[in-house]
Amino acid sequence: MDETALTLLAQLSDTHIREPGQLAYGRIDTAPYLRDAIASIGRLPQRPDALVITGDLTDFGSAAEYAHLASLLAPLGDMPVFLLPGNHDERKQLRQSFPKHQYLGDGEFIQYSVPVGTMQLIALDTVTPQSPMGNLCSQRLEWLEAELDKQRHRPVVIAMHHPPFRTLINSMDHYGLQSGAAELETIVSRHPNVERIICGHMHRSIQVRFGGTIAATIPSPAHQINLDLAANAPLMWTLEPPGYALHALPEGGRMVTHQIASSVFEGPYPFRS
Template sequence: MLIAHLSDPHLRPKGYLYQGLVDSNAMFALALDHLAGLDPRPDVVLLTGDVVDEGMAEEYAVAAEMLAGIGLPLLVIPGNHDERDGFRACFAGHTYLAKAGPLHFAVGDLGPVRIVGLDVTVPGEHYGAVYDEASSWLDSVLAAEPDRPTLVMMHQPPILSGIPYIDDYNCRGGDRLAAVLARNRQVERVLCGHVHRFMQTRFGGTMLITAPSTTTAIALRLRPDAEPASFLEPPAMVLHHWTQPSGLVTHYVPIGRFPGPYPFF
């Protein structure tokens, strides 16, 4: 089973630039073009939030138009830049999404790997949170299939990256989430976005991965007094490949056209 993981496109209304500088729509179009060229084709695409930048209806219209031709199963979870009702309306045809409240879900009919979405967004805030209700829901859902390899996708990571200006807006309640994961050892990965960088670390007895943004990269500045900044680094996506008996292997995949292929390895 091949699982493509994209995040944080920050789509804008037609004719507008992200932060007034970057054509995030064009960059997401390049990402979708790269996705369409993958061989073999992914079995499912995961989009871990900040689909749009300001939660505007005009932005969600762009998102709906761009994703309409993807031709692959798509699972989505909102981020802090998404507006929950607008997000729900944009993806109204995605019947796995709840009609009210948090947009948690569990999907198990796309292949051997089960995919669980945990909506950790707090409306009106940029940080995320795992409260008792969400942790209880996740614990119950995971306990229903304890032997099934599972991915949990969410937006804000429940860890500290070391980048001070993004860590102010991480997912709170990480200890609560880690305790749930420690009881459910079938979780192969926790998949996040938000940081606009690729990271991996141990968390709750499993691996946590953040996908880079398809638009900009938050600067890797690890001093506690670092000034916030971003760069136009090469965009990328992540591929998660499940096989037997190897299990899940994660690949970082730059987006674009590069010299090659050459006849050596």
């Protein structure tokens, strides 16, 4: 395969960076985990064309947290990095802290459409200020449909924080997308060039068929949501192995998504003694 014809989009999510030295939930320093994930991206045999981070970049959306995040992303060098707010972020501070990221715009929502190699990355804002729950109003959905109409002849990846589907982890679904999922699915079903809907929020790898494509969440590079499908299961987190995703699109082909563990492991070794 000609690697020059392969477009690679790395995806991180739910980094939850705090000020240096502070622990999330009084137990976990998320910064070293993100540092490991960035190093893992740097070790990939093929360098991604871009990185997108699908929300909850920080824990409280403060200037100090975003400054810490910027320092942790610095080893990526000139790799394009696209940021998307989650329910733990603050739109205004995000824009102020990353002034060179002009795609963040200055409107009510942080939504944008940018080319990444042979694909188009369309970011959709699901944030409801001061709430862990997400929403998609008619204004945001109308913007999306207009952007999709412009990109009918180009493979599209839609990025958003809250997943537009039930995950069956009820404690998290309670804090999920409260409106707009059905309307989004109708819009997506009219655009068969949508290769993926990539989401965060869930701190786990979860996939579902949605609108004729695949919608999925990915692990956090730090802590994960505990997997318990009981209706009354409490909301808890674990230190299961962290990770991220790599979305690979061969020219003229179908997107393939790889989940990657972001720790350091032995190998690779050849299959011979």
